[in-house]
Amino acid sequence: MSLGPYASFIVTSYAAAALVVAILIGWIVLDYRSQTERLRELDRSGVTRRSGRSATDRP
Amino acid sequence: MSLIDLANPTRFLALTARVLPWLAAATVILLAIGLYQSANAPDDYQQGATVKIMFIHVPNAWLSMFVWGVMSIASLGTLVWRHPLADVAAKAAAPIGASFTFLALLTGSLWGRPMWGTYWEWDARLTSVLILFLMYLGLMALWRAVDDPSRAARAAAVLTLVGAINLPIIKFSVDWWNTLHQPASVMRMGGSSLDKSFLIPLLLMAIGFTLLFVTLHLAAMRNEILRRRVRSLQMMQASRIAFSSEAGTRGDNASNEVGAA
Numbered sequence: 001m002s003l004g005p006y007a008s009f010i011v012t013s014y015a016a017a018a019l020v021v022a023i024l025i026g027w028i029v030l031d032y033r034s035q036t037e038r039l040r041e042l043d044r045s046g047v048t049r050r051s052g053r054s055a056t057d058r059p
Numbered sequence: 060m061s062l063i064d065l066a067n068p069t070r071f072l073a074l075t076a077r078v079l080p081w082l083a084a085a086t087v088i089l090l091a092i093g094l095y096q097s098a099n100a101p102d103d104y105q106q107g108a109t110v111k112i113m114f115i116h117v118p119n120a121w122l123s124m125f126v127w128g129v130m131s132i133a134s135l136g137t138l139v140w141r142h143p144l145a146d147v148a149a150k151a152a153a154p155i156g157a158s159f160t161f162l163a164l165l166t167g168s169l170w171g172r173p174m175w176g177t178y179w180e181w182d183a184r185l186t187s188v189l190i191l192f193l194m195y196l197g198l199m200a201l202w203r204a205v206d207d208p209s210r211a212a213r214a215a216a217v218l219t220l221v222g223a224i225n226l227p228i229i230k231f232s233v234d235w236w237n238t239l240h241q242p243a244s245v246m247r248m249g250g251s252s253l254d255k256s257f258l259i260p261l262l263l264m265a266i267g268f269t270l271l272f273v274t275l276h277l278a279a280m281r282n283e284i285l286r287r288r289v290r291s292l293q294m295m296q297a298s299r300i301a302f303s304s305e306a307g308t309r310g311d312n313a314s315n316e317v318g319a320a
Contacts, residue, residue, distance in 0.1 A: 001098055004108040006173040013112045013166040017119070020158050021271065027154075028278045035285035042289065047296045 066143055068284045075281045082274040089267035096260035103257070109173055114260050116166040117245070118268040119159045123191060124226050126156030126272065130198075131223040134216035144280070146212030147287075149219060150202050151279035155272060157195035164188060175239060183232035184240035187225060194222045208287060 003010050093114070103110040130152050136145030167185070168178045179185065198215055205211035233242045244252045251258055 002108070003111070004102070006107065006109050009169045009173055010108060010111050013115060013169045016165055016169075017115045017162055020162055024155060024158055024275055028275060028282060031282045032278065032285070035282055035289055038289045039285060039292070042292045042296065045296070047292045047299075 068143060068147075068288075071144060072281055072284060075277045079274065079277060079281075082270060082277065086267060086270040086274050089263060089270055093260060093263035093267045096263055100260050101256055106174060109170055110257065112166055112170040113257075114264045115268075116163060116170060117261055118265040119166065120163040120188070121265060122268055122272055123156060123160035123163050123188065124229060125269070126152050126159060127191065127195075127219070127223065127226060129276075130156065130219045131226075134219040137212050137216040138220075144284075146208065146216065147280050147283045148276070149212070149215060150208075151283050152276055153195055153199050153202065155275050155279065157192065157199065159268075159272070160188065160192040160195055164192060180239045182238040182240055183236040184229065184238050187229045187232050191222075191225055191229060194218075194225065198222075208290075 097111055097114040100111065100114070102108050106113075130149045133145045133149035133152070136142040137149065164185075167188075171180070172178050198218060201215050201218060202211050205214065232238060233240050245258070245261065253261065
């Protein structure tokens with residue numbers, strides 16, 4: 001596969017797309033870990049939901 | 060499980076836990092096939108190899124408008140039906156839509172330099188997409204500026220619906236004004252003008268990026284529900300502490316009064 005004289009533009013486009021998607025995925029994964037950790041901390045300190053279920057519970 | 064059942068955030072969390080792994084796998088497979096097809100697509104007779112930039116530019120440009128459309132429907136859900144997940148959906152979509160719009164602008168610019176001889180031109184299509192990007196940023200700032208999610212939701216919903224006016228302007232800007240940007244070549248009356256060797260990788264990448272959006276959006280919605288759960292529990296914890304310290308102060312005062320009597 002030859003990209004010709006404009007290879008740098010093509011490679012930069014694909015690299016930028018990969019980087020932005022990787023940042024989005026990383027942000028969402030880290031945010032999920034952070035929220036579940038905060039819920040576990042609240043659960044450990046005895047704060048529960050009005051339903052009586054643990055904050056990290058799933059049905 | 061009916062659509063009404065999904066209004067329950069706990070049920071929604073259970074659904075995303077089941078669906079997300081499958082969606083993520085489908086996204087990876089489709090994007091891998093799309094990238095393979097894009098790499099093997101022939102050079103265009105005018106654009107040469109830079110046509111490969113189109114395989115990521117066009118899906119991102121479509122999604123930049125599609126995501127705002129999703130946010131607009133969610134905003135109607137907030138304002139009209141007060142659906143409990145509507146503003147969660149709108150808030151979670153904004154950073155993802157902003158990212159797709161940024162990529163559409165960046166890759167378009169990187170294609171424009173070798174093809175048009177300039178990275179940027181203040182023509183109607185480019186300018187209206189730049190406005191869309193700025194509106195995404197404004198919306199994200201609005202969500203962060205207001206502490207109470209339900210108050211922020213109503214203001215953001217109004218702004219989103221007003222901003223939706225920009226969508227037909229972006230779509231038809233190439234027809235209404237004399238622009239440097241080329242007119243529609245895929246979704247147009249009379250069918251696509253693209254050759255199959257370009258159309259197939261483009262559609263595969265478009266479906267792959269759309270699945271990527273759905274996956275990221277569901278995951279971001281799940282995070283937002285958990286964030287709100289954390290917020291309400293923290294408020295509950297703070298009110299308990301305030302109540303117990305107030306009760307303690309009252310008890311001290313009462314015993315002092317008894318002692319004085």
